[in-house]
Amino acid sequence: MDRPVTTAAPQWVPTDRDVADARITDFTRFVEQRTGSSFPDYHALWRWSVDDIEGFWAALWDYFDLGERAPTVLQGTGMPGARWFPGTTLNYVDQIVRNARTDRPAIVAVSEGAPDREVSWDELLGRAAAFADRLRAAGVGPGDRVVGYLPNIPEAVIAFLATAGIGAVWSACGQDYSAKAALDRLGQLEPKVLVAADGYTFAGRYRDKRGDVAELAAGMPTVQATFTTADLAARSDAPLETVAVPFAHPLWILFSSGTTGLPKGIVHGHGGVVVEHLKAVALQSDMGRDDTFFWYTSPSWM
Structure with missing residues:
Protein backbone atom coordinates (compact mmCIF):
# COMPACT_ATOMS: atom_id res chain seq x y z
CA MET A 1 0.00 0.00 0.00
CA PHE A 64 28.95 47.02 -7.27
CA ASP A 65 31.14 49.84 -8.60
CA LEU A 66 34.34 47.80 -8.60
CA GLY A 67 36.38 50.40 -10.46
CA GLU A 68 37.67 50.75 -13.99
CA ARG A 69 37.57 47.70 -16.21
CA ALA A 70 38.72 46.93 -19.72
CA PRO A 71 35.94 46.70 -22.35
CA THR A 72 36.28 42.94 -22.91
CA VAL A 73 34.51 40.76 -20.35
CA LEU A 74 35.20 37.31 -21.79
CA GLN A 75 37.86 36.38 -24.32
CA GLY A 76 37.15 32.95 -25.77
CA THR A 77 34.64 30.43 -24.49
CA GLY A 78 36.67 27.24 -24.69
CA MET A 79 37.67 25.45 -21.52
CA PRO A 80 40.47 25.60 -20.69
CA GLY A 81 41.52 28.84 -22.28
CA ALA A 82 38.69 31.28 -21.62
CA ARG A 83 39.97 34.57 -20.15
CA TRP A 84 37.75 36.72 -17.97
CA PHE A 85 38.17 40.50 -17.95
CA PRO A 86 41.50 40.51 -19.85
CA GLY A 87 43.31 43.81 -19.40
CA THR A 88 41.50 44.61 -16.15
CA THR A 89 43.59 45.02 -13.00
CA LEU A 90 42.49 45.12 -9.37
CA ASN A 91 43.38 43.83 -5.92
CA TYR A 92 40.97 41.88 -3.75
CA VAL A 93 42.17 43.79 -0.69
CA ASP A 94 41.04 47.12 -2.12
CA GLN A 95 37.46 45.86 -1.98
CA ILE A 96 37.95 45.09 1.71
CA VAL A 97 39.55 48.44 2.49
CA ARG A 98 36.84 50.44 0.73
CA ASN A 99 34.24 49.00 3.12
CA ALA A 100 36.10 49.95 6.31
CA ARG A 101 33.96 51.77 8.87
CA THR A 102 34.04 52.98 12.46
CA ASP A 103 30.58 52.04 13.70
CA ARG A 104 30.93 48.24 13.47
CA PRO A 105 33.85 45.86 14.07
CA ALA A 106 35.61 44.11 11.20
CA ILE A 107 35.84 40.81 13.12
CA VAL A 108 34.20 39.37 16.20
CA ALA A 109 36.63 36.74 17.52
CA VAL A 110 35.15 33.91 19.61
CA SER A 111 37.34 31.42 21.45
CA GLU A 112 37.24 28.94 24.31
CA GLY A 113 37.90 30.28 27.79
CA ALA A 114 38.07 33.92 26.78
CA PRO A 115 35.52 36.69 26.24
CA ASP A 116 34.50 37.57 22.70
CA ARG A 117 36.85 40.14 21.21
CA GLU A 118 36.03 42.79 18.65
CA VAL A 119 38.69 43.77 16.12
CA SER A 120 38.06 47.22 14.68
CA TRP A 121 38.67 48.05 11.06
CA ASP A 122 41.43 50.42 12.11
CA GLU A 123 43.19 47.63 14.01
CA LEU A 124 42.68 45.06 11.27
CA LEU A 125 44.05 47.23 8.47
CA GLY A 126 46.79 48.79 10.62
CA ARG A 127 48.13 45.38 11.60
CA ALA A 128 47.82 44.11 8.02
CA ALA A 129 49.79 47.14 6.78
CA ALA A 130 52.53 46.51 9.34
CA PHE A 131 52.79 42.85 8.41
CA ALA A 132 52.84 43.69 4.70
CA ASP A 133 55.96 45.75 5.45
CA ARG A 134 57.48 42.73 7.22
CA LEU A 135 56.75 40.55 4.19
CA ARG A 136 58.32 43.05 1.79
CA ALA A 137 61.39 43.24 4.02
CA ALA A 138 61.60 39.44 3.80
CA GLY A 139 61.75 39.70 0.00
CA VAL A 140 58.15 38.69 -0.71
CA GLY A 141 56.65 40.11 -3.89
CA PRO A 142 53.90 39.43 -6.40
CA GLY A 143 53.53 35.73 -7.18
CA ASP A 144 55.52 34.50 -4.16
CA ARG A 145 53.71 32.09 -1.85
CA VAL A 146 53.03 32.75 1.83
CA VAL A 147 51.51 29.87 3.77
CA GLY A 148 49.76 29.74 7.11
CA TYR A 149 49.57 26.98 9.72
CA LEU A 150 46.96 28.66 11.87
CA PRO A 151 43.76 28.17 13.84
CA ASN A 152 40.60 30.27 13.44
CA ILE A 153 41.98 33.56 14.81
CA PRO A 154 42.05 37.17 13.57
CA GLU A 155 45.78 36.85 12.85
CA ALA A 156 44.95 34.45 10.01
CA VAL A 157 42.88 37.18 8.35
CA ILE A 158 45.58 39.79 9.00
CA ALA A 159 48.29 37.62 7.46
CA PHE A 160 46.09 36.88 4.45
CA LEU A 161 45.24 40.54 3.79
CA ALA A 162 48.90 41.53 4.03
CA THR A 163 49.87 38.75 1.64
CA ALA A 164 47.18 39.47 -0.94
CA GLY A 165 47.72 43.21 -0.74
CA ILE A 166 51.30 42.95 -1.98
CA GLY A 167 50.31 40.53 -4.75
CA ALA A 168 51.68 37.39 -3.10
CA VAL A 169 49.67 34.17 -3.00
CA TRP A 170 48.12 32.82 0.22
CA SER A 171 47.40 29.25 1.26
CA ALA A 172 46.74 27.81 4.70
CA CYS A 173 45.56 24.86 6.71
CA GLY A 174 44.42 24.52 10.29
CA GLN A 175 46.49 23.19 13.13
CA ASP A 176 44.20 20.21 13.53
CA TYR A 177 46.33 18.84 10.68
CA SER A 178 49.58 17.10 11.56
CA ALA A 179 52.84 18.48 10.24
CA LYS A 180 52.89 15.75 7.58
CA ALA A 181 49.33 16.49 6.43
CA ALA A 182 50.12 20.20 6.25
CA LEU A 183 53.36 19.50 4.39
CA ASP A 184 51.52 17.35 1.83
CA ARG A 185 49.59 20.47 0.92
CA LEU A 186 51.69 23.55 1.61
CA GLY A 187 54.99 21.94 0.65
CA GLN A 188 53.86 21.69 -2.99
CA LEU A 189 53.79 25.48 -3.24
CA GLU A 190 57.49 26.10 -2.51
CA PRO A 191 56.56 28.98 -0.18
CA LYS A 192 58.90 31.78 0.76
CA VAL A 193 57.28 32.50 4.15
CA LEU A 194 55.50 30.45 6.81
CA VAL A 195 53.12 32.05 9.33
CA ALA A 196 52.26 29.86 12.31
CA ALA A 197 50.76 29.85 15.80
CA ASP A 198 52.31 28.09 18.77
CA GLY A 199 49.08 26.20 19.34
CA TYR A 200 45.36 26.44 20.04
CA THR A 201 42.72 25.40 22.56
CA PHE A 202 40.07 22.83 21.70
CA ALA A 203 37.60 20.99 23.92
CA GLY A 204 39.09 22.59 27.00
CA ARG A 205 42.68 21.54 26.33
CA TYR A 206 45.59 23.49 24.92
CA ARG A 207 47.27 21.80 21.95
CA ASP A 208 50.93 22.75 21.72
CA LYS A 209 51.93 22.79 18.04
CA ARG A 210 55.48 24.17 18.28
CA GLY A 211 56.99 20.80 17.40
CA ASP A 212 54.76 20.49 14.33
CA VAL A 213 55.63 24.05 13.27
CA ALA A 214 59.34 23.24 13.44
CA GLU A 215 58.82 20.00 11.50
CA LEU A 216 56.74 21.79 8.86
CA ALA A 217 59.31 24.55 8.41
CA ALA A 218 62.13 22.01 8.12
CA GLY A 219 60.20 20.18 5.41
CA MET A 220 59.93 23.28 3.21
CA PRO A 221 63.47 24.28 2.22
CA THR A 222 62.23 27.27 0.21
CA VAL A 223 60.99 29.01 3.38
CA GLN A 224 63.22 32.00 4.09
CA ALA A 225 61.33 33.35 7.09
CA THR A 226 58.93 32.00 9.70
CA PHE A 227 56.65 34.40 11.55
CA THR A 228 54.56 33.69 14.62
CA THR A 229 51.31 35.35 15.63
CA ALA A 230 53.36 37.65 17.89
CA ASP A 231 54.89 39.10 14.75
CA LEU A 232 51.40 40.16 13.67
CA ALA A 233 50.76 42.33 16.72
CA ALA A 234 52.45 45.48 15.42
CA ARG A 235 50.31 48.21 13.95
CA SER A 236 51.08 50.80 11.30
CA ASP A 237 49.55 54.26 10.99
CA ALA A 238 50.22 54.17 7.25
CA PRO A 239 47.53 52.85 4.90
CA LEU A 240 47.68 49.29 3.62
CA GLU A 241 49.27 49.80 0.21
CA THR A 242 48.19 47.35 -2.46
CA VAL A 243 49.57 46.21 -5.80
CA ALA A 244 47.24 46.17 -8.82
CA VAL A 245 47.34 42.73 -10.43
CA PRO A 246 45.64 41.16 -13.47
CA PHE A 247 42.10 39.86 -12.97
CA ALA A 248 43.25 36.22 -12.93
CA HIS A 249 46.33 36.78 -10.74
CA PRO A 250 46.38 34.07 -8.03
CA LEU A 251 44.84 35.18 -4.74
CA TRP A 252 44.85 31.92 -2.79
CA ILE A 253 45.30 28.20 -3.31
CA LEU A 254 42.85 25.68 -1.88
CA PHE A 255 43.44 21.96 -1.72
CA SER A 256 41.36 18.91 -2.48
CA SER A 257 40.88 16.25 0.19
CA GLY A 258 43.76 14.03 -0.87
CA THR A 259 41.53 10.94 -1.03
CA THR A 260 43.07 9.75 -4.30
CA GLY A 261 46.71 10.70 -3.78
CA LEU A 262 48.38 13.93 -2.77
CA PRO A 263 45.95 16.85 -2.28
CA LYS A 264 45.64 18.91 -5.44
CA GLY A 265 46.01 22.67 -5.41
CA ILE A 266 43.15 24.75 -6.83
CA VAL A 267 44.03 28.35 -7.70
CA HIS A 268 41.49 31.16 -7.30
CA GLY A 269 42.20 34.59 -8.80
CA HIS A 270 41.64 38.06 -7.36
CA GLY A 271 38.94 39.06 -9.81
CA GLY A 272 37.08 35.77 -9.82
CA VAL A 273 36.82 35.72 -6.02
CA VAL A 274 35.61 39.33 -5.89
CA VAL A 275 32.78 38.93 -8.39
CA GLU A 276 31.77 35.41 -7.33
CA HIS A 277 31.62 36.35 -3.65
CA LEU A 278 29.55 39.44 -4.37
CA LYS A 279 27.14 37.34 -6.41
CA ALA A 280 26.87 34.65 -3.73
CA VAL A 281 26.89 36.81 -0.61
CA ALA A 282 25.02 39.92 -1.74
CA LEU A 283 22.68 38.71 -4.47
CA GLN A 284 22.00 35.12 -3.42
CA SER A 285 22.26 35.47 0.38
CA ASP A 286 21.01 39.07 0.54
CA MET A 287 23.71 40.21 2.91
CA GLY A 288 24.41 43.89 3.33
CA ARG A 289 26.54 46.30 5.35
CA ASP A 290 24.56 45.78 8.55
CA ASP A 291 24.76 41.97 8.56
CA THR A 292 27.22 39.70 10.37
CA PHE A 293 28.56 36.65 8.55
CA PHE A 294 29.39 33.42 10.39
CA TRP A 295 30.68 30.29 8.66
CA TYR A 296 31.39 27.36 10.94
CA THR A 297 34.21 25.39 9.39
CA SER A 298 37.88 24.58 9.71
CA PRO A 299 40.50 26.81 8.07
CA SER A 300 41.67 23.61 6.36
CA TRP A 301 38.46 23.74 4.31
CA MET A 302 37.61 26.27 1.63
Whole structure:
Protein backbone atom coordinates (compact mmCIF):
# COMPACT_ATOMS: atom_id res chain seq x y z
CA MET A 1 0.00 0.00 0.00
CA ASP A 2 1.44 3.31 -1.10
CA ARG A 3 1.88 5.91 1.60
CA PRO A 4 0.98 9.52 0.88
CA VAL A 5 3.93 11.80 0.26
CA THR A 6 4.16 14.61 2.76
CA THR A 7 6.05 17.81 2.11
CA ALA A 8 7.51 19.73 5.02
CA ALA A 9 6.52 23.34 5.30
CA PRO A 10 9.30 25.82 4.42
CA GLN A 11 11.15 27.19 7.42
CA TRP A 12 10.80 30.74 6.16
CA VAL A 13 8.82 32.50 3.46
CA PRO A 14 9.80 36.05 2.44
CA THR A 15 7.20 38.75 2.78
CA ASP A 16 6.42 41.19 0.01
CA ARG A 17 8.53 43.73 1.91
CA ASP A 18 11.45 41.27 2.09
CA VAL A 19 11.29 40.82 -1.68
CA ALA A 20 11.02 44.54 -2.37
CA ASP A 21 14.01 45.34 -0.15
CA ALA A 22 16.21 42.46 -1.35
CA ARG A 23 19.53 43.27 -3.00
CA ILE A 24 18.71 41.06 -5.98
CA THR A 25 15.52 43.08 -6.56
CA ASP A 26 17.56 46.26 -6.68
CA PHE A 27 20.04 44.58 -9.03
CA THR A 28 17.14 43.51 -11.27
CA ARG A 29 15.94 47.11 -11.55
CA PHE A 30 19.54 48.15 -12.39
CA VAL A 31 19.74 45.56 -15.17
CA GLU A 32 16.32 46.53 -16.55
CA GLN A 33 17.37 50.16 -16.85
CA ARG A 34 20.67 49.11 -18.37
CA THR A 35 19.25 46.72 -20.97
CA GLY A 36 15.76 48.10 -21.60
CA SER A 37 14.37 44.63 -20.93
CA SER A 38 11.88 43.50 -18.31
CA PHE A 39 12.56 40.72 -15.81
CA PRO A 40 9.27 40.04 -13.99
CA ASP A 41 10.64 37.30 -11.75
CA TYR A 42 13.79 35.55 -10.61
CA HIS A 43 13.62 32.93 -13.36
CA ALA A 44 13.60 35.64 -16.03
CA LEU A 45 16.66 37.28 -14.52
CA TRP A 46 18.43 33.91 -14.26
CA ARG A 47 17.57 33.12 -17.88
CA TRP A 48 19.13 36.39 -19.02
CA SER A 49 22.24 35.76 -16.89
CA VAL A 50 22.96 32.45 -18.63
CA ASP A 51 21.95 33.63 -22.12
CA ASP A 52 24.07 36.79 -21.91
CA ILE A 53 26.99 35.71 -19.76
CA GLU A 54 29.15 38.71 -20.61
CA GLY A 55 26.27 41.10 -20.02
CA PHE A 56 25.57 39.62 -16.60
CA TRP A 57 29.13 39.79 -15.29
CA ALA A 58 29.67 43.27 -16.71
CA ALA A 59 26.45 44.42 -15.01
CA LEU A 60 27.53 42.86 -11.71
CA TRP A 61 30.91 44.61 -11.90
CA ASP A 62 29.28 47.97 -12.60
CA TYR A 63 26.46 47.53 -10.08
CA PHE A 64 28.95 47.02 -7.27
CA ASP A 65 31.14 49.84 -8.60
CA LEU A 66 34.34 47.80 -8.60
CA GLY A 67 36.38 50.40 -10.46
CA GLU A 68 37.67 50.75 -13.99
CA ARG A 69 37.57 47.70 -16.21
CA ALA A 70 38.72 46.93 -19.72
CA PRO A 71 35.94 46.70 -22.35
CA THR A 72 36.28 42.94 -22.91
CA VAL A 73 34.51 40.76 -20.35
CA LEU A 74 35.20 37.31 -21.79
CA GLN A 75 37.86 36.38 -24.32
CA GLY A 76 37.15 32.95 -25.77
CA THR A 77 34.64 30.43 -24.49
CA GLY A 78 36.67 27.24 -24.69
CA MET A 79 37.67 25.45 -21.52
CA PRO A 80 40.47 25.60 -20.69
CA GLY A 81 41.52 28.84 -22.28
CA ALA A 82 38.69 31.28 -21.62
CA ARG A 83 39.97 34.57 -20.15
CA TRP A 84 37.75 36.72 -17.97
CA PHE A 85 38.17 40.50 -17.95
CA PRO A 86 41.50 40.51 -19.85
CA GLY A 87 43.31 43.81 -19.40
CA THR A 88 41.50 44.61 -16.15
CA THR A 89 43.59 45.02 -13.00
CA LEU A 90 42.49 45.12 -9.37
CA ASN A 91 43.38 43.83 -5.92
CA TYR A 92 40.97 41.88 -3.75
CA VAL A 93 42.17 43.79 -0.69
CA ASP A 94 41.04 47.12 -2.12
CA GLN A 95 37.46 45.86 -1.98
CA ILE A 96 37.95 45.09 1.71
CA VAL A 97 39.55 48.44 2.49
CA ARG A 98 36.84 50.44 0.73
CA ASN A 99 34.24 49.00 3.12
CA ALA A 100 36.10 49.95 6.31
CA ARG A 101 33.96 51.77 8.87
CA THR A 102 34.04 52.98 12.46
CA ASP A 103 30.58 52.04 13.70
CA ARG A 104 30.93 48.24 13.47
CA PRO A 105 33.85 45.86 14.07
CA ALA A 106 35.61 44.11 11.20
CA ILE A 107 35.84 40.81 13.12
CA VAL A 108 34.20 39.37 16.20
CA ALA A 109 36.63 36.74 17.52
CA VAL A 110 35.15 33.91 19.61
CA SER A 111 37.34 31.42 21.45
CA GLU A 112 37.24 28.94 24.31
CA GLY A 113 37.90 30.28 27.79
CA ALA A 114 38.07 33.92 26.78
CA PRO A 115 35.52 36.69 26.24
CA ASP A 116 34.50 37.57 22.70
CA ARG A 117 36.85 40.14 21.21
CA GLU A 118 36.03 42.79 18.65
CA VAL A 119 38.69 43.77 16.12
CA SER A 120 38.06 47.22 14.68
CA TRP A 121 38.67 48.05 11.06
CA ASP A 122 41.43 50.42 12.11
CA GLU A 123 43.19 47.63 14.01
CA LEU A 124 42.68 45.06 11.27
CA LEU A 125 44.05 47.23 8.47
CA GLY A 126 46.79 48.79 10.62
CA ARG A 127 48.13 45.38 11.60
CA ALA A 128 47.82 44.11 8.02
CA ALA A 129 49.79 47.14 6.78
CA ALA A 130 52.53 46.51 9.34
CA PHE A 131 52.79 42.85 8.41
CA ALA A 132 52.84 43.69 4.70
CA ASP A 133 55.96 45.75 5.45
CA ARG A 134 57.48 42.73 7.22
CA LEU A 135 56.75 40.55 4.19
CA ARG A 136 58.32 43.05 1.79
CA ALA A 137 61.39 43.24 4.02
CA ALA A 138 61.60 39.44 3.80
CA GLY A 139 61.75 39.70 0.00
CA VAL A 140 58.15 38.69 -0.71
CA GLY A 141 56.65 40.11 -3.89
CA PRO A 142 53.90 39.43 -6.40
CA GLY A 143 53.53 35.73 -7.18
CA ASP A 144 55.52 34.50 -4.16
CA ARG A 145 53.71 32.09 -1.85
CA VAL A 146 53.03 32.75 1.83
CA VAL A 147 51.51 29.87 3.77
CA GLY A 148 49.76 29.74 7.11
CA TYR A 149 49.57 26.98 9.72
CA LEU A 150 46.96 28.66 11.87
CA PRO A 151 43.76 28.17 13.84
CA ASN A 152 40.60 30.27 13.44
CA ILE A 153 41.98 33.56 14.81
CA PRO A 154 42.05 37.17 13.57
CA GLU A 155 45.78 36.85 12.85
CA ALA A 156 44.95 34.45 10.01
CA VAL A 157 42.88 37.18 8.35
CA ILE A 158 45.58 39.79 9.00
CA ALA A 159 48.29 37.62 7.46
CA PHE A 160 46.09 36.88 4.45
CA LEU A 161 45.24 40.54 3.79
CA ALA A 162 48.90 41.53 4.03
CA THR A 163 49.87 38.75 1.64
CA ALA A 164 47.18 39.47 -0.94
CA GLY A 165 47.72 43.21 -0.74
CA ILE A 166 51.30 42.95 -1.98
CA GLY A 167 50.31 40.53 -4.75
CA ALA A 168 51.68 37.39 -3.10
CA VAL A 169 49.67 34.17 -3.00
CA TRP A 170 48.12 32.82 0.22
CA SER A 171 47.40 29.25 1.26
CA ALA A 172 46.74 27.81 4.70
CA CYS A 173 45.56 24.86 6.71
CA GLY A 174 44.42 24.52 10.29
CA GLN A 175 46.49 23.19 13.13
CA ASP A 176 44.20 20.21 13.53
CA TYR A 177 46.33 18.84 10.68
CA SER A 178 49.58 17.10 11.56
CA ALA A 179 52.84 18.48 10.24
CA LYS A 180 52.89 15.75 7.58
CA ALA A 181 49.33 16.49 6.43
CA ALA A 182 50.12 20.20 6.25
CA LEU A 183 53.36 19.50 4.39
CA ASP A 184 51.52 17.35 1.83
CA ARG A 185 49.59 20.47 0.92
CA LEU A 186 51.69 23.55 1.61
CA GLY A 187 54.99 21.94 0.65
CA GLN A 188 53.86 21.69 -2.99
CA LEU A 189 53.79 25.48 -3.24
CA GLU A 190 57.49 26.10 -2.51
CA PRO A 191 56.56 28.98 -0.18
CA LYS A 192 58.90 31.78 0.76
CA VAL A 193 57.28 32.50 4.15
CA LEU A 194 55.50 30.45 6.81
CA VAL A 195 53.12 32.05 9.33
CA ALA A 196 52.26 29.86 12.31
CA ALA A 197 50.76 29.85 15.80
CA ASP A 198 52.31 28.09 18.77
CA GLY A 199 49.08 26.20 19.34
CA TYR A 200 45.36 26.44 20.04
CA THR A 201 42.72 25.40 22.56
CA PHE A 202 40.07 22.83 21.70
CA ALA A 203 37.60 20.99 23.92
CA GLY A 204 39.09 22.59 27.00
CA ARG A 205 42.68 21.54 26.33
CA TYR A 206 45.59 23.49 24.92
CA ARG A 207 47.27 21.80 21.95
CA ASP A 208 50.93 22.75 21.72
CA LYS A 209 51.93 22.79 18.04
CA ARG A 210 55.48 24.17 18.28
CA GLY A 211 56.99 20.80 17.40
CA ASP A 212 54.76 20.49 14.33
CA VAL A 213 55.63 24.05 13.27
CA ALA A 214 59.34 23.24 13.44
CA GLU A 215 58.82 20.00 11.50
CA LEU A 216 56.74 21.79 8.86
CA ALA A 217 59.31 24.55 8.41
CA ALA A 218 62.13 22.01 8.12
CA GLY A 219 60.20 20.18 5.41
CA MET A 220 59.93 23.28 3.21
CA PRO A 221 63.47 24.28 2.22
CA THR A 222 62.23 27.27 0.21
CA VAL A 223 60.99 29.01 3.38
CA GLN A 224 63.22 32.00 4.09
CA ALA A 225 61.33 33.35 7.09
CA THR A 226 58.93 32.00 9.70
CA PHE A 227 56.65 34.40 11.55
CA THR A 228 54.56 33.69 14.62
CA THR A 229 51.31 35.35 15.63
CA ALA A 230 53.36 37.65 17.89
CA ASP A 231 54.89 39.10 14.75
CA LEU A 232 51.40 40.16 13.67
CA ALA A 233 50.76 42.33 16.72
CA ALA A 234 52.45 45.48 15.42
CA ARG A 235 50.31 48.21 13.95
CA SER A 236 51.08 50.80 11.30
CA ASP A 237 49.55 54.26 10.99
CA ALA A 238 50.22 54.17 7.25
CA PRO A 239 47.53 52.85 4.90
CA LEU A 240 47.68 49.29 3.62
CA GLU A 241 49.27 49.80 0.21
CA THR A 242 48.19 47.35 -2.46
CA VAL A 243 49.57 46.21 -5.80
CA ALA A 244 47.24 46.17 -8.82
CA VAL A 245 47.34 42.73 -10.43
CA PRO A 246 45.64 41.16 -13.47
CA PHE A 247 42.10 39.86 -12.97
CA ALA A 248 43.25 36.22 -12.93
CA HIS A 249 46.33 36.78 -10.74
CA PRO A 250 46.38 34.07 -8.03
CA LEU A 251 44.84 35.18 -4.74
CA TRP A 252 44.85 31.92 -2.79
CA ILE A 253 45.30 28.20 -3.31
CA LEU A 254 42.85 25.68 -1.88
CA PHE A 255 43.44 21.96 -1.72
CA SER A 256 41.36 18.91 -2.48
CA SER A 257 40.88 16.25 0.19
CA GLY A 258 43.76 14.03 -0.87
CA THR A 259 41.53 10.94 -1.03
CA THR A 260 43.07 9.75 -4.30
CA GLY A 261 46.71 10.70 -3.78
CA LEU A 262 48.38 13.93 -2.77
CA PRO A 263 45.95 16.85 -2.28
CA LYS A 264 45.64 18.91 -5.44
CA GLY A 265 46.01 22.67 -5.41
CA ILE A 266 43.15 24.75 -6.83
CA VAL A 267 44.03 28.35 -7.70
CA HIS A 268 41.49 31.16 -7.30
CA GLY A 269 42.20 34.59 -8.80
CA HIS A 270 41.64 38.06 -7.36
CA GLY A 271 38.94 39.06 -9.81
CA GLY A 272 37.08 35.77 -9.82
CA VAL A 273 36.82 35.72 -6.02
CA VAL A 274 35.61 39.33 -5.89
CA VAL A 275 32.78 38.93 -8.39
CA GLU A 276 31.77 35.41 -7.33
CA HIS A 277 31.62 36.35 -3.65
CA LEU A 278 29.55 39.44 -4.37
CA LYS A 279 27.14 37.34 -6.41
CA ALA A 280 26.87 34.65 -3.73
CA VAL A 281 26.89 36.81 -0.61
CA ALA A 282 25.02 39.92 -1.74
CA LEU A 283 22.68 38.71 -4.47
CA GLN A 284 22.00 35.12 -3.42
CA SER A 285 22.26 35.47 0.38
CA ASP A 286 21.01 39.07 0.54
CA MET A 287 23.71 40.21 2.91
CA GLY A 288 24.41 43.89 3.33
CA ARG A 289 26.54 46.30 5.35
CA ASP A 290 24.56 45.78 8.55
CA ASP A 291 24.76 41.97 8.56
CA THR A 292 27.22 39.70 10.37
CA PHE A 293 28.56 36.65 8.55
CA PHE A 294 29.39 33.42 10.39
CA TRP A 295 30.68 30.29 8.66
CA TYR A 296 31.39 27.36 10.94
CA THR A 297 34.21 25.39 9.39
CA SER A 298 37.88 24.58 9.71
CA PRO A 299 40.50 26.81 8.07
CA SER A 300 41.67 23.61 6.36
CA TRP A 301 38.46 23.74 4.31
CA MET A 302 37.61 26.27 1.63
